[in-house]
Amino acid sequence: MGSVDAANGSASAKKPTVIFVLGGPGSGKGTQCAYIVEHFGYTHLSAGDLLRAEIKSGSANGTMIQNMIKEGKIVPSEVTIKLLQKAIQENGNDKFLIDGFPRNEENRAAFEKVTEIEPKFVLFFDCPEEEMEKRLLGRNQGREDDNIETIRKRFKVFLESSLPVIQYYEAKGKVRKINAAKPIEAVFEEVKAIFSPEAEKVKLNSCAIL
Numbered sequence: 001m002g003s004v005d006a007a008n009g010s011a012s013a014k015k016p017t018v019i020f021v022l023g024g025p026g027s028g029k030g031t032q033c034a035y036i037v038e039h040f041g042y043t044h045l046s047a048g049d050l051l052r053a054e055i056k057s058g059s060a061n062g063t064m065i066q067n068m069i070k071e072g073k074i075v076p077s078e079v080t081i082k083l084l085q086k087a088i089q090e091n092g093n094d095k096f097l098i099d100g101f102p103r104n105e106e107n108r109a110a111f112e113k114v115t116e117i118e119p120k121f122v123l124f125f126d127c128p129e130e131e132m133e134k135r136l137l138g139r140n141q142g143r144e145d146d147n148i149e150t151i152r153k154r155f156k157v158f159l160e161s162s163l164p165v166i167q168y169y170e171a172k173g174k175v176r177k178i179n180a181a182k183p184i185e186a187v188f189e190e191v192k193a194i195f196s197p198e199a200e201k202v203k204l205n206s207c208a209i210l
Helices: 002-013 029-040 047-057 060-070 077-090 105-115 129-139 144-171 184-209
Strands: 017-023 043-046 095-099 121-126 175-179
Touching (some): 017 029, 017 144, 029 043, 029 095, 043 047, 043 077, 047 060, 047 077, 105 144, 129 144, 144 175, 175 184
16 A cells, blocks of 8 residues: 555646636637647647536536526636546646636635645736727627627626635746737747747757766
8 A cells, every 4th residue: 555655646746737728708728829839849729628528528517507508607616627637647648738728816725725735937918908899809800899898898807806816826936927918929939939949958958868
């Protein structure tokens, strides 16, 4: 038994690298996550996608999530965190982008408490409201009147809930702010500058091993 415990101990000692990716609706973070995955070998986990996949699976957990959403209730942090934790544990990779989470301060505290993982840093795609509106309305051709209020509401909710999270990590020197109002390629240049030192280190290590 002792050896099993020891093995488990060593496995849990190696914590994965986690980067939280935050940005309002229309900030382009999904596109940038795809680029980071392609260039730097991270696994992209979207809290929203995991919840949708769980609902689709038809599991008891999925049905519970679906009912909560139908009733307009907020899915408890623990439910989303357990799905993220499971996805991390079942994936062979050891570095993850967690997209669109934590949505608020309560999510953040619960994630660190449940997983005992603190993010390496927070990648914050900072985009002015006018630019986000322009992008989102560009996607929804011909339905401008329907959407402008919804978009503003979503942006307001994002700011109110996510800013405390950003401020918390800013105080720890863990926020990497990206000017997301620029064109996609220019934004990725900024992103690359943040991730590249790490890529260089990996190259150097592999050379040393060889």
